[in-house]
Amino acid sequence: MKKQDRAGSYSRGGRNFAIVESYKSLRTNLQFALSVKDKVLIVTSAEANAGKSTTISNVAVAMAQAGSKVLLIDADMRQPTQHKVFKRTNHLGLSNILSAFCTLQEALQEEVLPNLDLITAGVIPPNPSELLVSRAMTALLEQVKDVYDYVFIDTPPVCVVSDAMTLLDRVSNVLLVVRQKQTTYADFDAATELITQNGGNVIGSVITNVHERDRMYGDYDRRRGYGYSNRYYYGGYYGSRRAAEQEEQG
Ligand SMILES: Nc1ncnc2c1ncn2[C@@H]1O[C@H](COP(=O)(O)OP(=O)(O)OP(=O)(O)O)[C@@H](O)[C@H]1O
Ligand SMILES: [Mg+2]
Numbered sequence: 001m002k003k004q005d006r007a008g009s010y011s012r013g014g015r016n017f018a019i020v021e022s023y024k025s026l027r028t029n030l031q032f033a034l035s036v037k038d039k040v041l042i043v044t045s046a047e048a049n050a051g052k053s054t055t056i057s058n059v060a061v062a063m064a065q066a067g068s069k070v071l072l073i074d075a076d077m078r079q080p081t082q083h084k085v086f087k088r089t090n091h092l093g094l095s096n097i098l099s100a101f102c103t104l105q106e107a108l109q110e111e112v113l114p115n116l117d118l119i120t121a122g123v124i125p126p127n128p129s130e131l132l133v134s135r136a137m138t139a140l141l142e143q144v145k146d147v148y149d150y151v152f153i154d155t156p157p158v159c160v161v162s163d164a165m166t167l168l169d170r171v172s173n174v175l176l177v178v179r180q181k182q183t184t185y186a187d188f189d190a191a192t193e194l195i196t197q198n199g200g201n202v203i204g205s206v207i208t209n210v211h212e213r214d215r216m217y218g219d220y221d222r223r224r225g226y227g228y229s230n231r232y233y234y235g236g237y238y239g240s241r242r243a244a245e246q247e248e249q250g
Helices: 013-033 052-065 094-098 128-133 135-145 185-197 212-224 238-249
Strands: 040-045 070-074 109-113 116-119 150-154 173-179 201-208 231-233
Touching: 013 052, 013 201, 040 052, 040 185, 052 070, 052 116, 052 150, 052 173, 052 201, 094 128, 094 135, 128 135, 135 150, 173 185, 185 201
Parallel strands: 040 150, 040 173, 070 116, 070 150, 173 201, 201 231
Antiparallel strands: 109 116
16 A cells, blocks of 8 residues: 555555445446546535545555546645655646746646656646636646546635636536534535535545444434445445434434
8 A cells, every 4th residue: 555645545454454345336436427527526515624635645556556547637726735655846837837937747747656647736827727717728638538537626615715616617517525523414405505606527536534433323214225326435325324313313
């Protein structure tokens, strides 16, 4: 196992077997979900600190390990992180490409891992939303779509700034990350509504920071025949727990 991320998913071998398996399972779900769609995917969340960057970097690694050619773009130009995850420089990145300070080839960091290329966020610009809405971003997306099997785009939280929404007219697939004991149902609904209103399609959700002890609720739900809908559960069954609570409340 490679030391890879801040949540420790690809580190420490057997101890994190369940976590690695969760990312593999997410990979499989995404492979199916995106099989009949464009292979470009935005990851976002309602609020900050939900686990977006960690999730998408691990999914990118898992996809690359399965043999797909993957490009990860850090489009969070306000709080860039992917260069830290992969221990790379961030002198040239997305902001530099979109401002025409450099070319795609100059900013592209090839093979940060086998099959995985990275465009870091670049120098923090004063106008991230404007850059994302620009023709240069459209051109960049067109260019990379044909080269990669999957393009994953890390973005800031959708209920805080409009950056992710400005992309939805060109990239409709959205993975919505929610964090247990942090993201409220109102946040989740607001984010889903914003995404849908702007032309996006939430193809699934990932629940982060779920503890093993919550698994009992998953078993409880399975016995009662609750479906998992299009949610992807990372390490637990938060959505099922809600259903269990609703059931108990009658
Ligand atoms: N699945 C997870 N389980 C537990 N902790 C996690 C998980 N994913 C990420 N974290 C932790 O949560 C914190 C925030 O993670 P991350 O930076 O990925 O979130 P983010 O949504 O990208 O934040 P931001 O909104 O600032 O961009 C980090 O400390 C990270 O290690
Ligand atoms: Mg982030």
